Amino acid sequence: MAMNRIFIAPTGDEILNGIVRDIDSPEIISQSLAAFPQAEITRIKPIPDIEHAILATIEVLKEQQPDLIIFIGGSGGGHRFSKSLSADYTHSALEKALDEYSSYEIYGKNGHMWCKLVIGKLVIGQLDIGQKKDTILLNVPGPYVEAKAAYGAFLKSMTSGLNLKEINRAMAEAVLTLYPDQTEQPV
Amino acid sequence: MERQYIIVHADKSVLKISGLAIKGLNTAQIESILGSRLKTSVRIIGVTGDALEMDVYNIDPEQIRRDEAGLIEAVSLAEGITLTDLTRMVCSEKIIDVDFDSIPDQPLSACAKERWTKWQ
Secondary structure, three states, X not given: OOOOEEEEEEEOHHHHOOXXXXXXXXXXXXXXXXXXXXXXXXXXXXXXXXXXXXXXXHHHHHOOOOOXXXXXXXXXXXXXXXXXXXXXXXXXXXXXXXXXXXXXXXEEOOOOEEEEEEEEEEEEEEOOOOEEEEEEEEEEOOOHHHHHHHHHHHHHHHHOOOOHHHHHHHHHHHHHOOOOOOOEEEO | OEEEEEEEOOOEEEEEEEEEEEOOEOHHHHHHHHHHHHOOOEEEEEEXXXXXXXXXXXXXXXXXXXXXXXXXXXXXXXXXXXXXXXXEEEEEEEOOOOOHHHOOOOOOOXXXXXXXXXXX
């Protein structure tokens, strides 16, 4: 499946105000260009950690009829447990916006949700030609190594023809391998 | 909608350093610096203009606290971080296991730990 129009949407107040340098977007651009050399790729202005801002961004981007939208960051339990952590709304916003999706949650043994990866399809009408197209939306975690691994797994599994659930699992497994010396307990 | 989940039994401590001046931080660089210092994996999980919060795997919090001065010096090597007179380690705690059977299933939108804490 060719991806001709790709949007990268970093999230997080710390990215927006420059406290943290956005090193994930260049990595995702690089991987995207390797997989889809013809693609037109746009990195949009970082979105604040507000659920309705993420939803509003999805509405705006739909008008561009993208093939793929990648959201970076906001994938953990974050503020729901620790007040010192940033607000993580990306996964919940995606679940609200998507017509069809698969999600994979990674919990620590402390019960805290360390990461939730969501991937799904958004049906976008192309009124000018009377057809509809699917846009793939997904999120990757904010930490650089996790974003790199998750997106690499997405590209590999998507180009292999796997379905959404299988791609979702492959992305989560790529993130899981980055946790050292752990045993996993599937639930 | 397909929902899958997994519990990871990795051992980690949460470390926070406050009293920093942060602008333009390269998180991959500081994870590398601290990982080399502590000889383990480090993941930055929260950054504000004056504090860093991170996960440190497979190391005892007491061991981290004993090396506070060395860690703060290491942090100062990262691009985008300036130490201040107030720089200090404010917490280093190991995560606590919970009994997953005791965590209420709902609401799914909340973090499991939040549900567990409320249930307690």
